[in-house]
Amino acid sequence: MSVQGDWIRILMPTIQQYVGAVNSGLWQAGDLSGVRLTSWLRDTTRNAQVGGSPSSQHLVALATDWAGSFDRLQFIKAMNAQGLQAIDEGSHVHVQAFAAGTLRRLGVFQ
Numbered sequence: 295m296s297v298q299g300d301w302i303r304i305l306m307p308t309i310q311q312y313v314g315a316v317n318s319g320l321w322q323a324g325d326l327s328g329v330r331l332t333s334w335l336r337d338t339t340r341n342a343q344v345g346g347s348p349s350s351q352h353l354v355a356l357a358t359d360w361a362g363s364f365d366r367l368q369f370i371k372a373m374n375a376q377g378l379q380a381i382d383e384g385s386h387v388h389v390q391a392f393a394a395g396t397l398r399r400l401g402v403f404q
């Protein structure tokens with residue numbers, strides 16, 4: 295599976311919306327002095343190295359990972375309130391733009 299060429303031009307407005315929504319979520323998430331952004335855009339090699347899904351939204355800059363010491367429940371609620379999908383993965387909280395499988399259905403991945 296690979297990302298279709300030209301994706302960044304097509305998805306750039308969506309990426310900008312995603313970043314805006316994450317930023318709004320961060321403002322609502324309370325004390326984030328202990329949070330670290332640990333992953334955003336990954337190429338397919340890096341994505342495979344970290345065990346990411348072949349259709350991971352990290353491949354198109356529509357997912358971020360957040361680690362460190364912070365109130366995860368409040369963080370997840372704040373991201374969900376922005377319409378984002380936030381999932382506690384144990385070592386980090388993963389925040390993606392769309393429900394799993396959405397980009398595959400839209401033909402972003404082949």
Ligand SMILES: [Zn+2]
Nearest residue numbers: 357358359388
């Ligand atoms: Zn992630």
